[in-house]
Amino acid sequence: MEKTTVLARLRFTMEFSGEMLHWLSNFHDAWFARQGGNSFLSEYSETWRKTFDEVVSPGVRGYFIERGVAQEHLPFIQFGETYCGSWILDAAIVMTGTIGTAYTVLKGISELPELADGLVDLKNRIINKLRPRINREVSEKIYAVAKNTNRQEIRQISPPPVSSVGIDLVIDARPLRSLTPAILKAHKIHxxxxxxxxxxxxxxxxxxxxxxxxxxxxxxxxxxxxxxxxxxxxxxxxxxxxxxxxxxxxxxxxxxxxxxxxxxxxxxxxxxxxxxxxxxxxxxxxxxxxx
CATH class of the missing domain: 2.60.40.10 (Immunoglobulins)
Structure with a gap:
């Protein structure tokens, strides 16, 4: 397995909106309404993870391409754990190679604090792309599940609200700011x-x-x-x-x-x-x- 260096840590949070919680109250005994809908969010973790990747990965790659990072050194998303209590995904932006390699490549195109600031500023662009897609997917998925689970009740209930979830993304670029050059090891021979x-x-x-x-x-x-x-x-x-x-x-x-x-x-x-x-x-x- 190739060594990677963490440039930034990501935490994506998704939780049902007040409107959606009100809608879920129509399904008292349904599994997808348990724990304020967290059972549903957890059940379809891979769906949300895939959507997150399809939006965030191109954004991160595009950011580094614009700054001149070569294809073979482009950072990518590495996924960590997901957690319940709303739905939380931990991930990281990583680069293949050692800390010294990452420092050399990135320092050659920009000052690291400037690069880190730009990475943090990606948050709003990513959120603006992710919010409508996640909301649409959650609404469609939970409505389909509800129809299959409660065929009689669903006829009397309107579709779920368009704004079904609230989302947030934290980009912590401190690892990028703290990159240091590799320690040089010397040996001379005569x-x-x-x-x-x-x-x-x-x-x-x-x-x-x-x-x-x-x-x-x-x-x-x-x-x-x-x-x-x-x-x-x-x-x-x-x-x-x-x-x-x-x-x-x-x-x-x-x-x-x-x-x-x-x-x-x-x-x-x-x-x-x-x-x-x-x-x-x-x-x-x-x-x-x-x-």
């Missing part, structure tokens, strides 16, 4: 590597010892840019002290089948060499001319 047809030479030019040094070499007739490390001829040095030079015979490097590395044929060869220690892998390239 190596000298040499290869001949007979030997391999490694010199530690730095002040710190190199531990668990692994070496791998590839021999090819043509220049290459891709390798599988497991296919190399390998050797190792448990410790290379500061300023120490170590020499290893080429024949001591073996592949996974136990075959020795051999340059004794005198043919020209491209030699790619990797050296790894506890901090990383370093690549070197050589060309041995024909003898």
């Amino acid at each position: 190596l000298s590597v040499a290869v001949s047809r007979d030997s391999f030479v490694l010199e530690n030019l730095g002040e710190e010892p190199l531990r668990d040094v692994q070496i791998g070499m590839f021999r090819t007739k043509t220049e290459r840019h891709q390798w599988s490390y497991g296919d190399s001829y390998m050797g190792n040095f448990p410790l290379v002290s500061s300023r120490q030079t170590i020499t290893k015979a080429v024949g001591e490097f073996r592949d996974r089948n136990g075959n020795r590395l051999d340059f004794s044929d005198g043919e020209e060869a491209y030699v790619d060499c990797w050296v790894s220690d506890s901090h990383g892998i370093y690549l070197f390239r050589f060309f041995l001319e024909r003898e």
Whole structure:
């Protein structure tokens, strides 16, 4: 699962209007009228979630597209829990990648406080689009349920009010305001590597010892840019002290089948060499001319 960074937290609340509660009082024993209609709102949670997503996701994407965020970095909605007692949905606006990645991408297009303010200002636009759609869907859904549940009573009762629910949306953009750049981790290495047809030479030019040094070499007739490390001829040095030079015979490097590395044929060869220690892998390239 890819790592994501939260830019803002959302809380969407939906509850029946006074007019709708009055309408529901006509159905004393119906399941959808229980708990002030909260049973109905909870039963159709996926419907409201889908509607929320269809309105909010394009709004959020559009906001970041307008500000120049590339397609591969576009934030999206990540859903959390829903709660009863009215109907409450928690969600978040997230971006794929680490906090450092999010900071780098967004700081490159705008100051973060300005970006956060604009995100909060989306609330009214989203509410204005969401309110009529949610009201229509709630009214139609509850009327259909009521007709199926109380066929006799519904003939004497008018349809539910158009303004069936009140909604609210909170956009908390504090996570976006608090983004910080990634902490830089530094490592420097001073190596000298040499290869001949007979030997391999490694010199530690730095002040710190190199531990668990692994070496791998590839021999090819043509220049290459891709390798599988497991296919190399390998050797190792448990410790290379500061300023120490170590020499290893080429024949001591073996592949996974136990075959020795051999340059004794005198043919020209491209030699790619990797050296790894506890901090990383370093690549070197050589060309041995024909003898």
